[in-house]
Each structure stands twice: as C-alpha cells, then as structure tokens.
Amino acid sequence: MITGEGLSLRRGGRALLRDVSVQLAAGEVLAVVGPNGAGKSTLLRLLCGDLRPDAGVVLAEGRALPAWRPLDLARRRAVMTQHANLAFPMSARAVVGLGRLPWHGHPGSARDEEAVREAMARAGVLPLAARAYATLSGGEQQRVQLARALAQLDGAPRPAALLLDEPTASLDVAHRVALLRILRELAGEGLAVMVILHDLNEAAIGADRVLMLRDGAVAGQGSVAEVLDPPRLREVYGLDFRRLPDGLVMPDYGAALGP
C-alpha cells in the first residue's frame, strides 16, 4: 500500500533519516521501534505526506505522494498523531465526527452516523460521546483520536492504511492490549497498519513485522523474532536483553542498574 524508498531528510544540518526504505503491505501490522530520536515519527511524517524527503520517494499504491489529491489520499489513509489538542471546545463525539470530513459529498457519507457510532464502540469510547474532549484523560483522548481515525477509514476502498504515532503512550495496560487487538483486527480486514511503539513487547505481540530504527537509519527489518533479537537490541539500546517465551524480551535490569 505505502512504500518508502531511500528516504533521507536533513534538518538544521542534522540527518534525521538516512536512506530508509520501508514497505507497508495490506493485511499486516508493521511496528516501528527504536530509541528516542531514532527518526520514528519523522518516518511516519514522510510516509503520510506531512514532510517531503530530501532524497527518496514515497509511493501510495505505486503513485508518488505529491501526485495524490489530499482528499483522495484521506479517503484511504488515516493518521493518528501524538498530540492532537483542540482549538475550541468540542464533544468527544464531534471530534470523532471530524473523521468523516473526507467523505462529504461522496456516497460514503450516507454512513456517517453509523461510522461514528461503530468507530466509537470499537475504541470503547461510546460512553464518553457527550463529554467535552478537553475534560477527558490523556488515555481517553487517545482512544477518541483512534475512533476518529477508524471513522475516517469506514467505507474506504482497499487497500487502505492506518498510521499511528505511539497510540499506546497514555493507555493503561488493559487498553493497550485492547488497542493492539483492534490493530490486528483491522489488518485482518485488509488494512495496512503501521504503528510506532516504545514497548518492544507490544511490538512482539501486536505486530507481524518490525522495523527498528537507530540514528535515522534502519537497524533491522523483518519478523518479530529476527528483529527483537538480544544481540541486536544490545547494539541499538546499549542494554542486555533476555529472551522470554512467545518472542517477548526483557531488559536485564539487574545488570543495567548495578548492585
């Protein structure tokens, strides 16, 4: 669905991304992991068209991103950013409703009401519908934003993509698991899902493939077992990791913290 080839981006004399290539296919969940400042968000911004790369090209369905009309792109690609704060007070339901904006004037807008309700139900925020968005907790706001992205993709032609930037950051553990399950379901429905995660184990249980970045370059790309490999992790994070069952990994806290 979305392909990045040889992406590089420099800002202020610093290379944020160096020759990164990535393929996001329909029906898979791709987790992007890496230390702080590795270029994860930058990569996501390049792939969704917020930024133009200095070198390389981003293709959506084989067509270069700048050749797309923003509206056509919006009907098959939703993005959940990290910090969406509102300019004016709105209800949670109204925020989710904004996800239907690209469908205005399209036959798809006949489903607006159902799309909003179903997306909110799926994200578990239906009880929050009438609450003021600003009064919600950080985690609740993230789930509302997820619902907005889901509402946007309701009725989208396939292939379609959902890109998420650290969607689990403010969620409690139960909601994290719920979110990862939703992403899996979406992939099962034929969506291409790319999600930036900090928790390697969330990547391990939630993703089909993992892309690991370090200092703006690819430090590993492939299956969970391939990428979340203790020697590689040691190289990237500078920490010893232990392998746990089911592909999970755990930092060797004892060694790292010392006696």
Place this chain on the structure above:
Amino acid sequence: MAAGVDGIGGTGLALRAPARAVPLAAGLLLASLLAAVLLGPARVSPAGFLAVVADLLGLAPLPAEFAGDRAILSVVRAPRALMGALIGAGLACAGAVMQGLFRNPLADPGLIGVSSGAALMAAAGIVFGGGLMGSRAGLLGLWLLPLLAFAGGLGATFLIARLAMREGSVGVANLLLAGIGVNALCVAGLGLLVAIADDRQARDINFWLLGSLAGARWVHLPVLLALVGLPCLGLLRLARPLNALMLGEREAFHLGVQVETAKRVAVVLAAVAVAAGVAFSGIIAFIGLLVPHLVRMAVGAEHRIVLPCAGLLGGALLVAADLVARSLAAPAELPVGVVTALLGAPFFLLLLRRQSA
C-alpha cells in the same frame, strides 16, 4: 437523526439543536434592520412608513406631507442600516475565520493588519490630502478616503502574508509574529501622523478611529455587496477546512484539506471583507473579536453554524448599535464603535460568567 448539521462535523459542546441557530440569527438581523428603519430620533408615523413603502414599490404616489418621511426612511436610515448589516457581517465572519485559522479564540482580523493598515492610510489621507477631500473636490474627494483605507488594509495584510512566507508556506505562527510587527509599524506611523497633524486633523483621525455609519448612501451598497458580501459567501465555504483545522494543521491535511490553499483563501477574503467595510465606516471595535466568540459559546464549535451565525449576528449588532448611536444623544450622535463595545462587552461578560459558573 439525519446526517445533517447536527450530525457529523461536530456539534461542539452545546448539544442543543444548533440548526435552529441560523434562522434565529437571521431573524435577529431582520428585526434589527426593521427597528433601524422604523426607529430613531426622527419620528415617522406608521402612516408615513406605509406611504413611503407604497411609493417605493410603485403602488401609490407619495402624498406631499410624507416627503420628509421618505427622506428619513430611504435616504438616511435604509442605506445606513444595510451598510451596517454588511460591514458588521464582514467583520464578524472574518473574525470567526481568523479565530479558526489561528486556532485561537482571541484572534481577530486586526491580527493580519487590516485595521491598522486602513487606519494608517486614512490618517495619511486626512493629514496630507486635505485639499483633495470633501464634497467641494467632487467625486474623488468623497471616495478618496475609503479608497486609501481599503488599499491600506489590503496592503498591510499582503505585507504580513509575504513576510510570513517560508518555503512557499504561510506558517500561522509566522503570520502572527509578522502581524505584530507590521501592526506596530502602522500604529507608530499613525502616531507620527497624529503628531504632525494639526488639531482639526487629529480630531478627524480620532473620529475615524471610533467609527461611524453617518456617511452611508445607496451608491455605497453595490460596492459593499461586491467587496464584503461576496467575500463573506466565500468565507462560509471554508467551514469544513476550518472544522478540520480545529484538530491542527497536520491533522487537517490528513483529513484531506488543502491547508495552504485554505489559509490563503481565508486571509485574502477576510482582508478584503474587513478592509472594504472599514473603508466606509472607520474602525469598529469588538465585533470581529467577540461576536464569533459569543456565537461559539451559544452554539458550539461547528463552523458550518458558527460562520453564518457570526455573520448574521455581527450585522445585527452593528445595525442595533448604530440605532443606539444615533438615538441616545439626539440630536447629536455617538461614535458607533464605542456603542458596539458598550452593547456587546457586558453581554459577553455575562455569558462568560454564566459559562464558568
């Protein structure tokens, strides 16, 4: 529930059926227009009113005793009320759009330099163009001041937009900062003009800065319809992009909005609508800032409701304020910009208290 206005774009916090808000605001504007034509220091009898209307519609010739009533109704009041409605609508609509664009409820058209640029050029006209202005100087004299003010308002806006341009994109933060700088320059220039002006010119500048609709004539209305009415219609079409912009510029782009285009269209249309209005009325405070704010408190954030409501209420408020301005101190007149603030600010503060309570 139909997927209408109440549905999807986001109804905001106020979940009362805001679809009724637009007809309600339209009703208020109509009521204020009617009041502005019927009421005032010059008393017009109902019979006189009917006779004038009949005459205007070509139904019956005007009896001689109502000639004075016709002068009051159709020469003095009607163009003035319509001018007020258009200018008020332009200010409030542009204000609502600026607030949406800057994602800030404290934004107003003044931020993009329209008012201060217009004021600077108007003052320059008053100080340097003395001999060229006034009815003795003919048509040019009567149109010179509005022309200068219009050019000044647009000029300042384009200068600000130009300065805010970075790599082909107008950053909202840059726009704000460039606006602060250019506004400061204009205010300084205005101060300089007041300093070199003589007493009478300084007083003229002062009155211009307080606003007045006393010069309204029918010939102004086609100009205002074109330069305020049309841009307002264009601004109404920005409701969806502005809704998306409530989430942020990136998010708006993700929702398919051509953010750069929307920003440019918004700035240009708002600047034209405000500059053209201000050109004929002088500075009118409060409407561009607080009417949209008031509307949001009442109907929520949905721009498809906020923009038309703001336009209609802005018009209604200016028309009503002008009625007060010409009636309260009759036979003298108060500056209408002062009255808009006197009428609107307490109402606004009341709403603010009720909301926080």
Place this chain on the structure above:
Amino acid sequence: MRRRSLLAAGPALLAARAARAVPSRVVCVGGALTECAFALGAGSRLVAVDTTSLVPPAAQRLPNIGYMRALPTEGLVALHPDLLLLSEEAGPPAAIEVLRAARMPIRTVPDGAGGEAAVAKLRAVAEALELPAEPMASALAEDWAALDAPIAALPTRPRGIFVLSGSSGAPLVSGRDTHADAAIRAAGAVNLVEGYRGYRPLSPEMAARMAPDFILMMDHALEAAGGPEAVLRMPALAVTPAAAARRVVPMPGSHLNFGPRAAEARRALALALRPGATLPALPERPWLRG
C-alpha cells in the same frame, strides 16, 4: 416659446415664493454663525446649534447636535430644519453628502478670520435668514476700522503664543493661518510661531527659543489645564519669559469667532495683552447684548 413657458410658470413661481416662508427652524453649525443669527435678532428661530456655539449664553440652552466635524445625519433631519447653516469647517464630507441627498436646505458659509471676513459672515447669515444685514454689518465694519489707527499707535508690540489646550502633555500652539494668529495680529501683537500652519504641540526647546512675553489661552482651556499656575509649570512653558512675568492671558473663546463681536474682541484683546494701555471705547451696539 420661452416667453410663453415663463408666463405660464409665472403664477406657480409666485405661489411658490409666497408659500416659502422665511426660515423659521434654523440649525446653526459654527460658533460665529450662531453669534450672527442672534445679533441679527433671529435667535428665536434657531432650533439647535453645535458644540462651538457658546455665545450668546442663550445659545447654550438650545439642543446641541455635537461636534461640527462629526455631523449627525438623522439627528439633523429629525429637527426638520428649513435652513441648515453650516460653517465650511463642518464635516465629514460623506455626512454632508447624505444631508444633500435628503434635500436638507443647506447653506455653507466660509469661516474666515479678520474684520472683512466677520462682516462677510454677518451678511451671509442675514441673507440666508432673509433679514436685512444693516445696520449691523456696516456698524461692525466701522468699529473694526475705527480700531486700526489707535492700535497701530500703541507703544508696544507684545510677542507671544496662543495655547489651544494644555491638558495633555505638550501644549497645542497656534501657527500661521489660524484664527488665533489673526486675532493676535489684529490686536497689534506678534504671534511668534511662524514655522507651521494650524495647531501643533510645541516642544520645550522651541518655546525657549521663541521666548514669548505672553501666553494667550481661551478661558475654558485655561481652566481645563488647571489654571495659570499649572500652565506655567508645563515644561515647555516654564522656561519662557512669560512664565517669569506670570503673563498668562485668558480670553473668551468667542474672541476667535470673527463674528458680530469681532471689533469688540479685537479691542479687548489688544488691551489684555498690554496691561495699563488704553483705547477709545467703541459705540454701544444694542444688538450685541444678550
């Protein structure tokens, strides 16, 4: 053919003239015009005046239409005047245009300074009111002329400045082409400000260099500024010889009208600027009482 139409129109014209009564609801905008109307005995015909109409005191009891540079259109129309006497200083032009469109009977009168201008104003107002200008106009011309020689013969030529207002920061001082300038010169004195026209703020440096012997002010402006003591304490004025000699000269604002009292005002000012000097008295003019 032309003759025939004239003949046919004759009775109608006569009827129109008979129907058009002498103006009886007059609005005066401009202090001098109001003063003229009262001097001509038409004070009772005025229905409203503007804020500059302070003389005679009866004018201040009339409804007031506000500042003459911000004319209220509907306020004026609502008074149903059959004559709107406007000083040419009145404005804004756009409002006057509306009044014309509403077919207000407007008469604009030039607002000059000096004896001749005063007489011209009196005659213009008399004509607009359809009243005889005599004997007032001739008397004014005579009285003005009668002062020429005695003022020229006065031994001193006081040098000073006129301060329009001093209540906000730098004093606003009259330059060339102002009524104050004309009044000072008519009183045989010297206005030290020649560098600009109109009223402008005066800097302390300029004031010190000019070294005025007197500071002339309108009495209400002097009061607003806090009295002579306060005026002399203003930085721009404290350094002047006038401050050392405590020479702040008050005068009624109507002295700058150049209306029917122009000669009287000229004499009064000439004396006020020269303590102890004398000038022959002017003849009693009964129409200037009240």
